Amino acid sequence: MEVINDLRTMDGDSDTALSDEELVTAEKVLAALEEAWLNEKFSPELLQHRTDLVDCMMEQISQMEENLNRLNKTDFRVVVHRMELDRIRYVITSYLRIRLEKIELFTAHILEEDSKRNSDDSYLSPAEFRFATDFLASVESHFRQLALRHMPTNMQNCDKAKMSVKPNISSFVFLRSKQNVSGVVVEGDVENRDEEIDLEEGSQHIMQYKTVQELVKSGQIQLI
Structure with missing residues (x-):
């Protein structure tokens, strides 16, 4: 700066x-x-x-x-x-x-999730929304011209839910806690039960993104 x-x-x-x-x-x-x-x-x-x-x-x-x-x-x-x-x-x-x-x-997934939010909480900017809708329409049109129209009538339905690619929120991320955060639930595996931990301000960790997903969005956690 x-x-x-x-x-x-x-x-x-x-x-x-x-x-x-x-x-x-x-x-x-x-x-x-x-x-x-x-x-x-x-x-x-x-x-x-x-x-x-x-x-x-x-x-x-x-x-x-x-x-x-x-x-x-x-x-x-x-x-x-x-x-x-x-x-x-x-x-x-x-x-x-x-x-x-x-x-x-993740076009289809993002548009589907954004349709559940009001305009003030939209994750897409107006320009990004226009780009996403135009991009999805182009992909669907290309898919129909390239493949669907050559298939039997009962197989020409374009199911967006099945075509949708979703982000892997179970992937691991590095993070730094910007403040003291208590009661973070870390999901256990088959042999271990869920564990509740506290994050100290300035401490750094590696854990699944879904564990701190809301903390990142609220500004309590910084990904690094």
Whole structure:
């Protein structure tokens, strides 16, 4: 986050500096976006979209670009800060790309689950929803043209439930507890019963995603 901190001190002209309010906002937005990116990267399922953070960070990048353009081009710090801006752009691009890959893989399942939620709780952004519905329609159309139309009439039904691919929430993930969490139930195997454990703030663990699924979504747990 050095670029956000240092841009305010790289030029003597106060007009080229970010205000204190903008500085705090940029730092918080970037930290939240990086956390959302890591959670999305390591979570087997699609999490709720944070396009609000993406849009806000893109606005911050535009402002920081304007500040950099006003500075002396021979100042080595400008190069360093441009590298940091590229890193922020990478986080944004990677976050959006990971979500699109999940949408393409679990399209039918994601749309089915999202249909059970109200618009405020939707995991898909409006743009992602349009992409998912268009993508699923294209896949179904291609499947019908390629295979179903050549089959007997009684076998031409396209059952979305059977075609649906679901994320493996039983897969294991690395995590760090952001706060003290008590009463986490770890599912046992055939020989062992379920176990209840407490997670200390800052402690790191590896366990099945379904065990901490809701804790990740509530922000108590960070995937790493």
